[in-house]
Amino acid sequence: MTLRLPILLAASLLAASLPAFAQTAAPARTAPSALYVSAADAVRGNPARWSQDEARRWYADQPWITGANYTNASSINQLDMWQAATWNPAEIDKELGWARQFGMNSMRVYLHDLAYEQDPEGLKRRIGEFLTIADRHGIRPIFVLFDSCWDPDPVIGPQHKPIPGVHNSGWVQSPGRRDLIDPTQDAGFRRYVEDIVGTFARDKRVLAWDVWNEPDNPGGGMYNDDQLAQENARIEQLLPQVFAWARAQKPVQPLTSGVWIGPDWSPGAPQLTAIQRIQLAESDVVTFHNYEWPESFEARIAQLRPYGRPLICTEWMARSAGSTVDTILPIARRENVGMINWGFVQGESQTHLPWDSWERPYTLQQPVAWFHDLLKPDGTPYRPREAEIFREQRKSRARAR
Numbered sequence: 001m002t003l004r005l006p007i008l009l010a011a012s013l014l015a016a017s018l019p020a021f022a023q024t025a026a027p028a029r030t031a032p033s034a035l036y037v038s039a040a041d042a043v044r045g046n047p048a049r050w051s052q053d054e055a056r057r058w059y060a061d062q063p064w065i066t067g068a069n070y071t072n073a074s075s076i077n078q079l080d081m082w083q084a085a086t087w088n089p090a091e092i093d094k095e096l097g098w099a100r101q102f103g104m105n106s107m108r109v110y111l112h113d114l115a116y117e118q119d120p121e122g123l124k125r126r127i128g129e130f131l132t133i134a135d136r137h138g139i140r141p142i143f144v145l146f147d148s149c150w151d152p153d154p155v156i157g158p159q160h161k162p163i164p165g166v167h168n169s170g171w172v173q174s175p176g177r178r179d180l181i182d183p184t185q186d187a188g189f190r191r192y193v194e195d196i197v198g199t200f201a202r203d204k205r206v207l208a209w210d211v212w213n214e215p216d217n218p219g220g221g222m223y224n225d226d227q228l229a230q231e232n233a234r235i236e237q238l239l240p241q242v243f244a245w246a247r248a249q250k251p252v253q254p255l256t257s258g259v260w261i262g263p264d265w266s267p268g269a270p271q272l273t274a275i276q277r278i279q280l281a282e283s284d285v286v287t288f289h290n291y292e293w294p295e296s297f298e299a300r301i302a303q304l305r306p307y308g309r310p311l312i313c314t315e316w317m318a319r320s321a322g323s324t325v326d327t328i329l330p331i332a333r334r335e336n337v338g339m340i341n342w343g344f345v346q347g348e349s350q351t352h353l354p355w356d357s358w359e360r361p362y363t364l365q366q367p368v369a370w371f372h373d374l375l376k377p378d379g380t381p382y383r384p385r386e387a388e389i390f391r392e393q394r395k396s397r398a399r400a401r
Contacts, residue, residue: 045281059310065338067106073347076170140207152177165361201251254284291316293322312338331359343372
């Protein structure tokens with residue numbers, strides 16, 4: 001969900017080194033990343049995942065994938081969206097109906113392990129209701145199971161109100177940092193993954209499963225200094241298990257986890273971290289995040305092509321950072337890369353505000369240009385021309401990949 005970095009770091013994603021993101025090595029007894037060292041190993045990956053041909057056939061059967069990262073406007077985070085007390089299907093129905101203006105066919109939607117722990121059957125019912133609503137509007141979601149971004153101490157129940165003028169001031173990690181580093185919680189994580197994926201494993205209304213969003217993110221924004229020392233090592237252990245738990249349900253949908261930081265994602269690149277090697281070796285389709293200038297977006301595509309798998313950019317669009325509908329979407333269409341931008345309707349998440357609002361909140365005046373989000377609260381496009389570009393690019397031809 002956005003890069004969640006202070007704005008100065010966000011501008012330098014391609015720097016050769018970012019010490020704040022140094023990885024902790026996993027214990028040797030549970031280091032599956034050691035299996036994915038050479039370039040050939042990185043491309044070959046886990047033999048249990050879809051083959052390159054299977055992934056390409058799946059992608060060829062899809063329309064060009066476009067959509068947004070979606071949380072209904074009245075929800076500040078995932079828990080607000082999915083808990084029974086704040087579940088708002090009428091608002092979701094209205095907002096997904098607005099996606100037709102852009103010709104969208106997908107939404108990337110975050111779940112939360114605490115919502116499941118609180119009410120497993122209720123959460124599954126609400127996911128089913130969401131799928132019914134989305135299907136009515138021609139939307140097939142990508143569901144995100146875990147997320148390492150923002151507030152590391154999620155709490156079930158009522159969520160706080162937005163902090164005035166601050167970008168994404170209420171988002172929460174899943175799992176929380178204390179649960180993450182506690183091995184006794186693993187059985188609950190497994191139950192959550194197996195039950196959610198297993199319940200919808202053959203439901204063709206689901207497009208894909210994104211098993212862990214930005215697993216190597218240290219929190220982001222105001223939370224970059226709050227990561228516990230054990231977290232990276234635990235994620236190195238857990239991430240391949242999460243893939244295995246989901247894969248054991250034999251879903252008809254692909255599994256993925258998107259890379260998002262570092263100078264080079266090419267097979268065998270020395271800068272690839274252990275977590276990134278796991279992501280790239282376990283994913284059926286390759287996903288990535290990019291909020292940069294068009295030339296950087298093209299460079300990322302070139303780095304990922306050698307994996308021989310379909311590409312979907314599951315986070316993009318940061319207008320004042322150089323990632324705009326006008327410049328990025330035509331490249332993606334030409335290259336046949338699926339595109340899921342950050343933000344749909346301006347709302348409680350306040351992601352129309354820039355990342356630098358973490359350091360200087362926009363309380364006295366609004367930014368010159370919106371950062372994320374496509375629609376005003378009444379469903380009017382922020383820029384009608386953006387909606388036109390989405391529709392125009394859908395009609396244009398892509399390169400065969």
